[in-house]
Amino acid sequence: MVTKKKARKNEDFKKVKLKVGKKLKKTTTTDTTIKAKRVVLASQLEEKVETDVNPLSFRGLTLEELCKQMGHFNSKVKMNAIQGLKQILTSRPDLVNIHLRLLVPCVAVHVSDATFEPQTRQNLLNLYKILCTASTSAMSAHITLFLAHVLRALTNIVTEVRHLALNTLSILLDRYPSLCCNHADLFPCFINYLGSSKRLAWNKPGLIDTTLNFINVYDMNRERKVIITNVEVNYETGTVEGTINLKQLFTQNPDSSPFDFGVTSTSKSHTVSPFELPDALLNLSAVLAPIISNIVLEDTGGQFLTQGVKMIESIVRGAENQPNDFLLKDFRVSLKFLPPRFAKIGHIHDFVFSKSVSSLLI
Numbered sequence: 001m002v003t004k005k006k007a008r009k010n011e012d013f014k015k016v017k018l019k020v021g022k023k024l025k026k027t028t029t030t031d032t033t034i035k036a037k038r039v040v041l042a043s044q045l046e047e048k049v050e051t052d053v054n055p056l057s058f059r060g061l062t063l064e065e066l067c068k069q070m071g072h073f074n075s076k077v078k079m080n081a082i083q084g085l086k087q088i089l090t091s092r093p094d095l096v097n098i099h100l101r102l103l104v105p106c107v108a109v110h111v112s113d114a115t116f117e118p119q120t121r122q123n124l125l126n127l128y129k130i131l132c133t134a135s136t137s138a139m140s141a142h143i144t145l146f147l148a149h150v151l152r153a154l155t156n157i158v159t160e161v162r163h164l165a166l167n168t169l170s171i172l173l174d175r176y177p178s179l180c181c182n183h184a185d186l187f188p189c190f191i192n193y194l195g196s197s198k199r200l201a202w203n204k205p206g207l208i209d210t211t212l213n214f215i216n217v218y219d220m221n222r223e224r225k226v227i228i229t230n231v232e233v234n235y236e237t238g239t240v241e242g243t244i245n246l247k248q249l250f251t252q253n254p255d256s257s258p259f260d261f262g263v264t265s266t267s268k269s270h271t272v273s274p275f276e277l278p279d280a281l282l283n284l285s286a287v288l289a290p291i292i293s294n295i296v297l298e299d300t301g302g303q304f305l306t307q308g309v310k311m312i313e314s315i316v317r318g319a320e321n322q323p324n325d326f327l328l329k330d331f332r333v334s335l336k337f338l339p340p341r342f343a344k345i346g347h348i349h350d351f352v353f354s355k356s357v358s359s360l361l362i
Contacts, residue, residue, distance in 0.1 A: 055092055057084035063099060067106040075115045082123050089130045096131060097138040103131060104142040111165050112153035121164050128168050132175040143179040146172065151189045155198060162198060167206050173213035181217050187274050190214055194287035202294040208307045211291070215284075215314045218273050275318040278328040285315050 018024075054062055061069070061084055069081035085107070089096055096103070110116070110124060132139075139146075150172065153165035169190075173180050180186055193199055200207050232241040274280035288311050295308040325331045 055088050057087050059084060063088055063095070064102065067102055070106040070110065078110070079120045082120065082127055086123065086127050086130065093133060096134045100134055100138055100142050104146055107131065108146045108149040111149050111168055112156050112161055114156065114158045114161055118160070121160060125164060125167055129171055132171050136176055136179060139176055140179055143176060144183065147180070147183050147186060151185065154189070154193045163200060163204070163206065166200065166210050170206060170210040170213050173210065173217055177217045181273070187218065187280065191283050191287055202291045208304055212307055212310060215311065218275050219314050219318065276323055278322060278325050278331045281315070281318050281322065282331070282334055288315065
């Protein structure tokens with residue numbers, strides 16, 4: 001009895017029955033014949049018509065098609081897509097607010113693309129400037145994703161990528177200060193960047209300006225004034241005794257309501273600025289101290305003296321208006337005497353101020 005195993009084994013040695021007139025294939029040659037079939041997509045044959053709702057780029061592509069090409073593996077295709085998006089959004093700025101949901105995810109992710117040429121990175125930065133012309137209310141739903149890509153690019157190993165991310169962050173800080181202030185990860189991430197070895201040199205274009213924009217976002221820039229007023233509310237009689245019209249106060253300015261609790265109120269409470277936290281202010285002072293020292297010691301032309309003075313003034317103002325300094329017993333001492341490799345803030349302030357005044361007198 002022939003088993004299946006033996007039958008499969010005998011197939012390799014089975015004698016081929018030849019027919020008269022049939023040609024056998026040569027075993028030493030390679031078959032190079034190519035079989036091709038034509039695939040016709042009806043949608044590609046349709047003629048595209050430019051409308052007010054659906055404008056076309058100079059290559060005849062729509063906004064959605066250009067956004068899809070931003071995810072292409074070829075850098076040249078992505079470069080052409082960036083140019084097409086710039087062209088459409090420059091000619092139709094009203095489309096920025098409408099298509100932010102489509103534009104931000106496909107464009108912001110390329111801030112960390114290391115395959116771009118310098119010219120492509122500049123075009124991408126210009127495209128970011130166009131996107132940042134959107135209103136604050138329209139960008140509020142997308143600022144978290146945008147900043148997440150930018151903060152990730154700040155730690156990239158490629159210097160050019162970090163430079164593009166820094167310039168993009170400066171644009172976002174300048175255009176949307178209130179949205180950036182409410183972002184939970186922005187302050188600690190940028191502080192870590194300023195204190196890391198991946199930080200750009202202090203005299204590189206964009207670092208000082210971005211740092212000042214970052215400080216201005218969180219700087220309260222005002223003295224805390226507390227006005228105490230007694231108002232007595234009687235719930236049994238339904239009367240209010242006091243000089244303040246509570247109804248008018250709450251209806252005209254709902255954010256000032258003293259009954260703003262997270263559970264019972266739908267209004268959003270004001271975010272606490274890091275300048276109101278002693279630990280955060282000390283961390284900011286520690287990373288700014290070497291930058292200010294470099295300005296004083298290496299800026300012989302006085303190009304960055306004004307920015308250095310502004311940094312010092314912001315720290316001094318934050319220390320003077322610090323409402324929670326009691327949380328850290330040695331706050332004043334730590335602020336005055338930073339780590340040994342850093343210079344003293346007070347001495348730098350006096351030196352920069354005197355140097356700037358002398359330069360103005362000359």
